[in-house]
Amino acid sequence: xxCRKCGEKAVINMRQHKLALCRTHYLDWIxxxxxxxxxxxxxxxxxxxxxxxxxxxxxxLALWDVLHRLGYQTTxxxxxxxxxxxxxxxxxxxxxxxxxxxxxxxxxxxxDVAEEAGATIPExxxxxxxxxxxxxxxCGLTKRYVMNRVAQERGYDVLVTGHNLxxxxxxxxxxxxxxxxxxxxxxxxxLEETSDGLIRKxxxxxxxxxxxxxxxxxxxxxxxxxxxxxYAEGATSIYYKELLNQIEDGRPxxxxxxxxxxxxxKNSGLFDQESTIxxxxxxxxxxxxxxxxxxxxxxxxxxxxxxxxxxxxx
Numbered sequence: 665x666x667c668r669k670c671g672e673k674a675v676i677n678m679r680q681h682k683l684a685l686c687r688t689h690y691l692d693w694i695x696x697x698x699x700x701x702x703x704x705x706x707x708x709x710x711x712x713x714x715x716x717x718x719x720x721x722x723x724x725l726a727l728w729d730v731l732h733r734l735g736y737q738t739t740x741x742x743x744x745x746x747x748x749x750x751x752x753x754x755x756x757x758x759x760x761x762x763x764x765x766x767x768x769x770x771x772x773x774x775x776d777v778a779e780e781a782g783a784t785i786p787e788x789x790x791x792x793x794x795x796x797x798x799x800x801x802x803c804g805l806t807k808r809y810v811m812n813r814v815a816q817e818r819g820y821d822v823l824v825t826g827h828n829l830x831x832x833x834x835x836x837x838x839x840x841x842x843x844x845x846x847x848x849x850x851x852x853x854x855l856e857e858t859s860d861g862l863i864r865k866x867x868x869x870x871x872x873x874x875x876x877x878x879x880x881x882x883x884x885x886x887x888x889x890x891x892x893x894x895y896a897e898g899a900t901s902i903y904y905k906e907l908l909n910q911i912e913d914g915r916p917x918x919x920x921x922x923x924x925x926x927x928x929x930k931n932s933g934l935f936d937q938e939s940t941i942x943x944x945x946x947x948x949x950x951x952x953x954x955x956x957x958x959x960x961x962x963x964x965x966x967x968x969x970x971x972x973x974x975x976x977x978x
Contacts, residue, residue: 676879680917687883694880695730698868705853707866708822714738715820717811718764718772720757722881722888723826725764727869729884731824732768739820740765743810744776745803746784749894757889764886773818775810781968783975791974792967798895802967809964813954815863822864830874832867833919834904836926849935852927860946861955871920 665674667686674684685693701707708714714731718724718740731738742761747754758774765772778784783791785806789799815823832851839847853871857864869877881888896902912918946955949962951969956962961969 675883676876678873678876680873680912680920690879691883694726694872694876695733697872698727698730699734701853701871702866702868705866707824707854707868708736708864710736712737712821713819715773715811715815715818715823716740717807717823717825718742718761719826720760720889721826722886723828723831723869723874723877725761725826725886725888726877726881726884727824727826728764728770729768729886730880731868732770738770740770740772741811741814741823742772742774743807744774744778745806746776746778747786747799747803747893747895749786751891751894753889753891753894756891760887760889773814775814777806777810780810781806782972787975788968788971791971800895800899803895805963805967809954809962812861812863813952816861816954820863822866824866824868826869826877827867828869828872828874828877829919829923830905830908831901832870833908833923834901836923837904837908838900845935848926849930852930858946858955861948861953862946871923873919 665677665684666672667674667689668683669689670686672686672688675687676690677684714736716724716728716731716738718728719742728738728740740761742758744758745754762772762774764770778787781788785799785803788806789802792802811823836848836851838844839851853867855862855865908919946957947959948954949956949958949960949965951961951965954962954964958966
């Protein structure tokens with residue numbers, strides 16, 4: 665197959681776009697499209713101070729690379745979760761994130777959960793009611809809290825994550841099945857900042873298929889961790905991705921169409937977003953001062969207070 669733009673041999677064929685590109689034009693196409701999405705969804709301006717949540721994976725490192733190439737002012741944020749075991753997952757992820765930052769002369773902020781909060785994520789999960797199963801709940805809670813706190817305390821304008829289209833559609837599919845209106849109302853390329861202390865969040869890769877971000881990382885020579893989190897096996901989101909991939913195989917472009925149709929419906933008033941937001945009014949946590957819907961103490965502080973008290977007893 666030949667490149668649509670120059671006629672040279674194509675390295676990728678994107679059936680959903682009816683577009684095949686060579687290496688050179690593909691590595692130009694991804695940043696061009698990223699900039700288009702940033703502008704279309706009014707994510708941030710050229711002067712914005714951007715903090716990029718990085719995990720050592722293909723999506724977050726590729727996003728950091730693209731934003732850097734586009735000339736944005738970026739800093740990375742890596743959160744050490746202490747998920748190691750037989751795979752050394754966190755150690756490898758941190759190494760690759762640090763290596764990328766050094767190679768590209770970029771600043772990387774490191775937050776070690778065990779040092780800051782007193783236990784690794786697997787340890788915290790075992791010490792709390794949240795740890796009856798996998799540690800995903802306490803992990804997600806902790807990452808969201810740390811990302812918002814660091815971005816807010818250091819004065820960043822926006823927090824960006826490497827969520828791709830496959831991620832977004834899997835979440836959308838799950839929330840649609842259960843009609844989780846609150847989550848559906850908040851899902852989108854941008855989550856606005858609030859006066860209560862939640863930082864602005866954006867997903868510049870939200871319209872790229874996972875294979876497109878992977879191809880970009882490989883063609884750019886970005887070294888990233890291939891392994892999934894060892895606790896991801898059997899996750900509902902992965903099951904949804906597999907189902908959606910089966911549909912996509914028969915109907916190329918279905919995932920993108922599903923996502924864009926959702927955004928159009930949302931923008932046309934499918935959800936009463938103001939009412940939804942009003943029902944989840946934020947207040948300040950009495951312990952840390954971060955925003956929470958709880959009347960007294962945020963879920964992060966409640967969880968980690970329990971972790972520390974049970975660890976001390978043990």
